[in-house]
Amino acid sequence: MLRADYINLIETELLPKIQLTSDSPFDPIIVKNGSNLWKTIGNGNYAGVFSLDSHPEWVVKVYGRSPEELKKEIEVYKKLGTHESYSFLYDYGENYLILKKLNGITLFDAVVKGVQIPETVIKDIDSGLDYARTVGLNPYDVHGKNVVMFEGRGYIVDISDFYKQGYCRKWKDLKKAYYKIYLPYIYKYHPPIPFFIVDMVRKGYRMYRRLKKKNN
Numbered sequence: 378m379l380r381a382d383y384i385n386l387i388e389t390e391l392l393p394k395i396q397l398t399s400d401s402p403f404d405p406i407i408v409k410n411g412s413n414l415w416k417t418i419g420n421g422n423y424a425g426v427f428s429l430d431s432h433p434e435w436v437v438k439v440y441g442r443s444p445e446e447l448k449k450e451i452e453v454y455k456k457l458g459t460h461e462s463y464s465f466l467y468d469y470g471e472n473y474l475i476l477k478k479l480n481g482i483t484l485f486d487a488v489v490k491g492v493q494i495p496e497t498v499i500k501d502i503d504s505g506l507d508y509a510r511t512v513g514l515n516p517y518d519v520h521g522k523n524v525v526m527f528e529g530r531g532y533i534v535d536i537s538d539f540y541k542q543g544y545c546r547k548w549k550d551l552k553k554a555y556y557k558i559y560l561p562y563i564y565k566y567h568p569p570i571p572f573f574i575v576d577m578v579r580k581g582y583r584m585y586r587r588l589k590k591k592n593n
Contacts, residue, residue, distance in 0.1 A: 380468070386429065387437055387473060391415045397425050397441025403583060405522075406441045421523065421535055428478065435467065438474045447472060450537045456512045462505025462533055479534050481527030484551075485520075485579070488559075491569035494526060499555060501531035506548065514539040519548040521579075550582070 395417075396409040408425040410417045415437075419426035424440045440447045451474070454466035465477040487494050502524050506516040516539055523535030538545075 399442055434478055436476050436478045440472045444472055449540045453536050453539045460508055479532045481525030483522050483525050485522045488570055489572050489575050491567045493567050495529050497529050498526040498531035505533050517541040517545040
């Protein structure tokens with residue numbers, strides 16, 4: 378399939394047949410997919426992510442809100458260039474990006490499903506974040522739902538907020554929980570942990586951070 382054919386399928390078969398909505402700016406986009414060709418493989422705070430079986434090496438990230446953020450994400454990808462910790466931007470349209478697909482399971486889902494998260498994953502993500510800083514970016518909003526692991530290696534799948542200024546401690550706090558709680562008490566036998574419990578921890582953490590920021 379030529380690149381032009383792929384883009385045509387985005388414009389005619391994907392975009393007209395999906396609906397992206399949001400109940401809250403603090404929760405992921407809700408995706409309704411009416412396409413018979415495109416599969417929904419993920420959703421984040423700004424966008425849904427889709428793939429074609431005929432081209433599993435690419436994904437399309439479609440923005441459902443804050444379209445001005447898309448231009449900023451394009452600039453972030455240009456600064457990152459090619460690096461093993463990140464996806465790669467092949468092309469883009471008015472409200473979507475065509476990206477290299479990163480296989481794997483998010484750390485959030487790994488905890489839910491009882492899949493062990495080895496320390497190499499944490500170190501790989503640290504290395505990728507260090508690289509981003511060397512090219513003038515500010516790793517921001519890095520958490521368990523936007524980093525993945527595959528065959529014992531770690532990757533960062535969402536860099537949409539790396540242009541922001543200020544200090545974000547989400548990854549630092551996740552690492553602290555990993556080394557103080559997960560590694561010594563959960564890793565070895567790692568039972569599945571119900572989704573509602575992990576999600577409750579996620580929402581509780583966000584509320585705690587918002588309240589602490591408000592009171593400071």
